[in-house]
Amino acid sequence: MKKFLTLLLFLSLYSAYSQDSVLIKSKVANAITELREFVAIPNDALNADDIDTNLYWLRKKFTERGFNSTILETEGLPLFFANLPIDDNKPTILFYMHLDGQSVDVTKWDQSDPYKIELKSKTEDGWKKESFSDLTDDINYDWRLFGRSTSDDKGPIVMFLNAIDALKKDKVDLPYNVKVILDSEEEKSSAPLPKAVRTYKDLLKADFLVINDGPVHVSGKPTIVYGCRGITTLSITTYGPIKPQHSGHYGNYAPNPGFQLAQLLATMKDVDGRVLVKGYYDGITLDEATLEILKSVPDNVEEINTNLAIANPEKVGSFYQEALQYPSLNIRGLGSAWIGEKARTIVPATATAELDLRLVPESDGTRLKNLVKDHIKNQGYHVMATEPTKEDRLKYDRIVTIKEGSVTDAFRTDLNNPFGNSIVKTMENKFGEKPVQIRIMGGTVPISPFINELKIPAFIVPMVNPDNNQHSPNENLKIGQIAYGIETFYAILSTSKE
Numbered sequence: 001m002k003k004f005l006t007l008l009l010f011l012s013l014y015s016a017y018s019q020d021s022v023l024i025k026s027k028v029a030n031a032i033t034e035l036r037e038f039v040a041i042p043n044d045a046l047n048a049d050d051i052d053t054n055l056y057w058l059r060k061k062f063t064e065r066g067f068n069s070t071i072l073e074t075e076g077l078p079l080f081f082a083n084l085p086i087d088d089n090k091p092t093i094l095f096y097m098h099l100d101g102q103s104v105d106v107t108k109w110d111q112s113d114p115y116k117i118e119l120k121s122k123t124e125d126g127w128k129k130e131s132f133s134d135l136t137d138d139i140n141y142d143w144r145l146f147g148r149s150t151s152d153d154k155g156p157i158v159m160f161l162n163a164i165d166a167l168k169k170d171k172v173d174l175p176y177n178v179k180v181i182l183d184s185e186e187e188k189s190s191a192p193l194p195k196a197v198r199t200y201k202d203l204l205k206a207d208f209l210v211i212n213d214g215p216v217h218v219s220g221k222p223t224i225v226y227g228c229r230g231i232t233t234l235s236i237t238t239y240g241p242i243k244p245q246h247s248g249h250y251g252n253y254a255p256n257p258g259f260q261l262a263q264l265l266a267t268m269k270d271v272d273g274r275v276l277v278k279g280y281y282d283g284i285t286l287d288e289a290t291l292e293i294l295k296s297v298p299d300n301v302e303e304i305n306t307n308l309a310i311a312n313p314e315k316v317g318s319f320y321q322e323a324l325q326y327p328s329l330n331i332r333g334l335g336s337a338w339i340g341e342k343a344r345t346i347v348p349a350t351a352t353a354e355l356d357l358r359l360v361p362e363s364d365g366t367r368l369k370n371l372v373k374d375h376i377k378n379q380g381y382h383v384m385a386t387e388p389t390k391e392d393r394l395k396y397d398r399i400v401t402i403k404e405g406s407v408t409d410a411f412r413t414d415l416n417n418p419f420g421n422s423i424v425k426t427m428e429n430k431f432g433e434k435p436v437q438i439r440i441m442g443g444t445v446p447i448s449p450f451i452n453e454l455k456i457p458a459f460i461v462p463m464v465n466p467d468n469n470q471h472s473p474n475e476n477l478k479i480g481q482i483a484y485g486i487e488t489f490y491a492i493l494s495t496s497k498e
């Protein structure tokens with residue numbers, strides 16, 4: 001009897017597994033066909049007609065799957081919205097993806113048309129073109145699809161559609177209401193989005209937001225991201241003589257703006273890269289549980305340092321993930337007079353440092369900019385928002401002009417959010433290990449204002465391979481990631497929050 005039960009269990013497990021994989025494989029095949037169609041419609045957000053053709057395609061595909069869809073007019077290009085029939089007793093997931101793509105420079109691609117997907121396999125010295133007819137029997141998950149937006153971000157949209165098909169085929173009663181918003185200006189920084197949230201508040205109402213954009217962790221493992229840093233900028237200029245002067249005649253006499261700027265910048269950080277501006281890191285505390293999650297990210301320190309060719313990192317955090325929990329103060333550009341072959345024997349008139357400040361939720365951008373300005377004043381500088389006049393120059397010993405950039409806020413969802421916990425658990429059950437949990441990504445996504453405006457917990461669940469050449473020539477999507485994406489959408493959509 002026991003033997004029989006074991007056999008039965010084995011058979012049922014086996015058939016569940018094989019059915020599952022047959023179903024997924026068939027969905028992957030269909031997803032490839034659909035992605036080829038979708039990518040064939042150019043999607044440069046600089047061209048409004050392209051976007052319209054994409055919206056038309058999406059409307060057809062979502063309608064086929066039983067969605068109601070609407071085109072939402074904005075101050076910029078229209079957004080695409082779709083939802084399955086709403087049941088008021090269920091919580092609502094809102095998915096965000098984008099249909100626009102970066103412009104292409106055909107001359108830099110290894111294929112004649114970046115909007116015509118090419119199938120390639122990896123060889124020792126590069127990529128070999130394969131025929132799509134070889135995909136029919138058995139799909140090689142290591143092969144890749146090359147084309148604009150295969151990864152960023154049309155691939156995930158097609159994975160989503162095919163996961164819906166699989167859920168329908170399995171007659172899964174979804175525990176959620178499902179809404180989808182597709183951006184058409186993500187690559188142009190999503191300017192119309194925050195206002196659109198206010199206009200279409202009722203339509204977008206949801207309990208949580210899932211963003212499917214960007215790559216999984218470099219380890220290739222399933223990943224969930226809870227936030228992104230924000231950004232603001234400062235431009236700092238110091239002044240010497242009103243025009244560049246002969247360094248023989250005026251060296252040792254006319255104050256040098258390059259040295260002034262260097263001395264000023266040197267007061268802002270210690271030798272280990274920690275910001276010395278008072279109050280810069282205020283409000284940031286990392287408890288043991290948070291540190292543990294930060295440490296669990298499988299970053300390969302040696303590999304990172306080798307890739308960057310650095311002997312030692314700065315010491316804002318004691319390891320990479322910890323460093324990202326703090327706002328940064330970065331010199332992104334530095335200039336005075338001429339360098340290289342054009343260098344001249346002069347005392348320059350000005351020196352400029354361009355700074356960027358990556359923000360975390362504890363560090364309001366305006367507050368940090370004010371801290372830096374106060375710091376500069378405390379070094380004895382007369383701070384101005386405009387270029388000094390000759391009178392200003394004659395009156396003040398040391399002048400700095402500071403130009404401020406706008407602030408894009410950070411966002412970060414609590415690591416203990418129940419919807420987040422449920423996604424983590426679902427992915428753990430599906431893939432046999434906990435996903436990589438990134439508390440905050442170093443970079444800034446243009447949709448932060450949109451997320452902050454929605455005021456609901458948000459999670460980034462990336463679907464694509466980390467080496468996808470996003471935004472660059474030869475953008476690609478690993479076919480295995482299509483299976484991963486379909487399975488992940490399927491798992492999230494079919495598992496209710498406990």
Ligand SMILES: [Zn+2]
Nearest residue numbers: 152153213214
């Ligand atoms: Zn993207």
